[in-house]
Amino acid sequence: MKRVITYAILIILSFLLQSTVSTYFALGDISPNIMIILTTSIALIRGNTEGMVVGFFSGLMLDVLYSNYLGIYALIYLIIGFILGFFNKIYYQEDITLPIILIALSDLMYGLCIYVFFFLIKGRFDFFYYVQKIILPEIVYTVIIAIFSYRIILKVCGKLDKKGSEDLIV
């Protein structure tokens, strides 16, 4: 139960940060994607079931508040959480390079999904423009933020484990 509440708080917190504070610190009109950092980190630290569920609810949050179609972001985050969960097997806590690379990778996946779902179907074919101007800068910025926030998430997860909270979600 403690884990569920912690995740809920983490999701709400990162959503709030992303929608308010991060826009103040946007560089070149690009803001970092904190939700993806959360989803990827949880998926890496805890495996694909939890990554998937956290991703689903993070996405749902974005859907409910910002998207016209409920469920699209949820689907994208869900799949990212699931896929990234597989890397849990080759992951160990002391290493920070792998998580950072994977966060970059999942932000890339996210960018591509948004491009395909929302822009390609509208006939915006200039793919490289979007890569250059939005996807890549977002990845760079997200990675910079990830270096700090990943450690925080890791610490929170470590605390949860230590307290022997065995009642896992699902």
Add this chain to the structure above:
Amino acid sequence: MNPRKKNKIKPKYILFTLIIICCILIGISINTRDSDNFIQQGLSNVIVPMQKGINSIGTWISSKVENAKTIDELTKANEELASEIESLQSQIYALHNNQAELDSLRELLQLKEKFGNYNTVGARVIAKDSGNWYKTFTIDKGSNDGIAVDMNIIAQNGLVGIVTEVGNDYAKIRSIIDDSSSVSAMNLKNSDRCIVYGDLQLLEKGLLGIELITTNSDFAEGDEIVTSYISTKFLPGISIGYVTNIEKDSTGLTMHANLVPIVDFERINNVLVITDLKSAFMDDTAAESEDETGQ
């Protein structure tokens, strides 16, 4: 890592269930208008106050960052602002002149001054869309302050966007620079009609797109574009921006151009909501003309 893994449901079943839930949600939301979506409303009501709170922290931090700027930067900014004030003042004079001219012309034409003044309510921007792909934002006034869906938003005397969703204490606005926005507009000079649309790629250069200009219509660089009379959602006569880069399409039948918006979308903190609705306007005019025919 987890001793109870054996007892758990396999991840792929959870994945399938969640994917199915997503698909159902997408299906439902495509078929219903988002304004009467109660889940969205409910959650927004919980989240928006928190956003307001955090936003004030954000403003505080960024004000501290501003404080840390050097005197050089500030003096430079001051100079820029002073010159801006000058240009604005000259604009005001020009507008006064235009207004006088307009009044006299109206008198000549005996036009009713119908579209001159709209009722407005001020509001503060509290959150922007969380992603980098869309240009929507949230303001701190909602249905409690009389805001309704489809109301027009202006700032700095130009069109900013339109209300797409309203809660008790917040409203969501799609700005005209959003990639999915298009506004029916016309040339102020000769009422030639066109469509102004947002494009992420043009936005990079601070521009919007204009299309559906026929080759025989008379558009020139620097013409002022305003919202048109035929739009169902936008009130007529609100300035949008100025024409630039006119080019012929490959078909040779139409032209497209770019538009420099009046509003500085980088710096929108306060906006005005026009509380008159175009649909109400149209009803009024219909009723009036009925009266006239009745007499």
